[in-house]
Amino acid sequence: MKAVRFHTFGGPEVLRYEDVPRPEAGAGEVLVRIRAAGVNPVDWKIRAGYMREMFRDRLPMIPGVDMAGVVEEVGGDITGFKAGDKVYGFLGVAQSGGTYAEYCKAGYFTLAPMPESLDFTEAAALPLVSLVGWQTLFDIAHLDKGQTVLIHGASGGVGHMAVQLAKWRGATVIGTASARNADFLSSLGADEVIDYHKVRFEDVARDVDVVLDTQAGDTQQRSYHVLKKGGILVSTLGIENPDEAAKCGVRATGFLAQPNGTELRHIARLIDEGKLKPAVSTVMPLRDAARAHEQSQTGHVRGKIVLKVGD
Numbered sequence: 001m002k003a004v005r006f007h008t009f010g011g012p013e014v015l016r017y018e019d020v021p022r023p024e025a026g027a028g029e030v031l032v033r034i035r036a037a038g039v040n041p042v043d044w045k046i047r048a049g050y051m052r053e054m055f056r057d058r059l060p061m062i063p064g065v066d067m068a069g070v071v072e073e074v075g076g077d078i079t080g081f082k083a084g085d086k087v088y089g090f091l092g093v094a095q096s097g098g099t100y101a102e103y104c105k106a107g108y109f110t111l112a113p114m115p116e117s118l119d120f121t122e123a124a125a126l127p128l129v130s131l132v133g134w135q136t137l138f139d140i141a142h143l144d145k146g147q148t149v150l151i152h153g154a155s156g157g158v159g160h161m162a163v164q165l166a167k168w169r170g171a172t173v174i175g176t177a178s179a180r181n182a183d184f185l186s187s188l189g190a191d192e193v194i195d196y197h198k199v200r201f202e203d204v205a206r207d208v209d210v211v212l213d214t215q216a217g218d219t220q221q222r223s224y225h226v227l228k229k230g231g232i233l234v235s236t237l238g239i240e241n242p243d244e245a246a247k248c249g250v251r252a253t254g255f256l257a258q259p260n261g262t263e264l265r266h267i268a269r270l271i272d273e274g275k276l277k278p279a280v281s282t283v284m285p286l287r288d289a290a291r292a293h294e295q296s297q298t299g300h301v302r303g304k305i306v307l308k309v310g311d
């Protein structure tokens, strides 16, 4: 099959479009013919060697952790999927066999039927970022109707799904983004958009129940001061200074997204009911993965970049 791989850690130029052996589905696994793959910042971080201790033994490696496609065949013991089903899924970061490819094998528990109202490109934009929104806001922070959430990086992959999920739950949503993304976020339902270039968010946001932090650093530190006592900050990038949270009387926790086909089924239902919508800003062919990584590395993507696989 055709796939994108890197043989050494490095810049986007290490990505090669080449022929590689097609994976085979083992027991409990599904072989998926990929039609589109999501591009997530973790893809270029792994490629650049940020987690080289974890991935050194896996070179040459196919990047990519989520995708949408069609079931080609199922391994033994699987009853929930059959050849020809349209599916989408997040394979997990550590487990990933890579989705920048024509085929991948996936644990059956990582997959769900694709939302019926989406094409492959839109569906591939969803798995990781929608699970991040679901797991941080609902599974960890238990965000409830009537509460207020501050979402940093609200116009990005994670943020734009989190804004919509929080609104669906009945929360008041404050998002940080550049001014050029204000209308986009309002269209997704954000109640207030703070231009982080011009306004210090702590001058506007107060007594917040939940902060979803996608930026770390100074943004994370300052966020503790906008939470009400007992409030919670969940960070996709880990907690740098837990003592600061304790001093403010708030909770802080890092987070690592988990594959979850059951949650993806809930998300597909919300999509088909018109409650959620992925925003795909750029679609590129698989062979242009290096260009996609360059764009992702700017840190200023609106919504998602998706790689189209095949015709």
Ligand SMILES: NC(=O)c1ccc[n+]([C@@H]2O[C@H](COP(=O)([O-])OP(=O)(O)OC[C@H]3O[C@@H](n4cnc5c(N)ncnc54)[C@H](OP(=O)(O)O)[C@@H]3O)[C@@H](O)[C@H]2O)c1
Residues within 6 Å of the ligand: 040, 041, 042, 128, 129, 132, 152, 153, 154, 155, 156, 157, 158, 159, 176, 177, 178, 179, 181, 196, 214, 215, 219, 235, 236, 237, 255, 256, 257, 296, 299, 300, 301, 302, 303
């Ligand atoms: N732990 C996990 O399981 C997990 C899972 C998914 C993602 N992540 C991590 O979470 C982070 C976000 O992921 P993502 O997919 O949302 O990334 P992304 O799509 O690249 O996020 C881009 C967005 O960030 C915004 N942004 C940049 N600087 C900002 C700032 N200082 N304040 C507020 N917004 C800012 C940009 O808005 P403007 O263009 O308007 O500036 C842009 O829309 C990444 O570092 C990723 O690796 C972790």
